[in-house]
Amino acid sequence: MRQWYEIDLPLTALDQRSFLTIECFLGGRGDGKENFVMVFGDYTTVEKNFYAGPCFPESDADTSMVKIMPYDGDYRFEQVTPLYSAGTNSAYHNGVEWQETIFQVFGEYNPAAIEYGSS
Amino acid sequence: MHNYCHPAIPAFYPECPMGLPAVTAAALSLLAVMIVYTNHDLTSKTWQEWHCLLFSPHQKIRQTILLPADFHVDDYDRAALMIDMFPGGGHEYDLQVTANGEVVQRIRGGLNQAKRNSTKNSLASTRAFCSMVIS
Numbered sequence: 001m002r003q004w005y006e007i008d009l010p011l012t013a014l015d016q017r018s019f020l021t022i023e024c025f026l027g028g029r030g031d032g033k034e035n036f037v038m039v040f041g042d043y044t045t046v047e048k049n050f051y052a053g054p055c056f057p058e059s060d061a062d063t064s065m066v067k068i069m070p071y072d073g074d075y076r077f078e079q080v081t082p083l084y085s086a087g088t089n090s091a092y093h094n095g096v097e098w099q100e101t102i103f104q105v106f107g108e109y110n111p112a113a114i115e116y117g118s119s
Numbered sequence: 120m121h122n123y124c125h126p127a128i129p130a131f132y133p134e135c136p137m138g139l140p141a142v143t144a145a146a147l148s149l150l151a152v153m154i155v156y157t158n159h160d161l162t163s164k165t166w167q168e169w170h171c172l173l174f175s176p177h178q179k180i181r182q183t184i185l186l187p188a189d190f191h192v193d194d195y196d197r198a199a200l201m202i203d204m205f206p207g208g209g210h211e212y213d214l215q216v217t218a219n220g221e222v223v224q225r226i227r228g229g230l231n232q233a234k235r236n237s238t239k240n241s242l243a244s245t246r247a248f249c250s251m252v253i254s
Contacts, residue, residue, distance in 0.1 A: 026176050
């Protein structure tokens with residue numbers, strides 16, 4: 001099921017730093033058939049300082065009846081939330097090099113919104 | 120002989136058991152359907168997103184979050200990462216997440232073993248792929 005997964009973050013990771021670098025990768029036997037993880041991201045607005053994407057469900061009221069019935073794997077509502085961060089920079093490593101613009105983008109394309117690393 | 124009202128085909132019955140005219144029953148049924156599908160307006164994806172398939176240990180996704188200038192870690196009791204993911208059904212892989220080079224989570228046996236969403240809807244401090252929630 002596609003959803004938010006929560007990972008506790010030690011506060012020490014935020015101490016004495018002006019940035020936080022998160023990396024996510026697989027170990028073991030990934031094969032792309034059964035053993036894989038699809039990661040979704042970058043829910044931006046034109047203004048960049050707002051998050052517009054699936055909410056963090058707090059209760060059933062934050063989920064969609066119409067999306068549960070046919071079940072498309074994602075029953076979350078959209079939510080718009082002001083962002084507190086000064087900016088983000090996303091990148092993907094394909095095993096050889098880091099790339100910043102390989103991600104397939106869905107929705108209404110807005111080049112300004114996909115400009116990583118802005119502050 | 121009783122006339123039963125079936126919500127899906129109210130026109131076949133002249134009157135409902137509660138005495139509602141068939142037209143009223145039909146209107147109520149239509150209203151119920153409209154409520155559900157109006158709900159769809161709230162759920163349609165209007166946001167922009169990317170997705171990336173991780174299927175090999177050689178791949179990585181990295182995001183650097185610039186913390187605001189007035190951020191003081193002492194003001195918060197806890198922090199959590201919220202990562203939007205869809206796992207495959209297999210269990211022969213581990214998912215590892217590091218923060219500033221330190222492993223903060225190693226989920227063995229597939230993502231289906233992970234702790235799922237439970238975070239309160241509080242302050243999302245950055246845009247995804249991972250949203251950091253501090254409270």
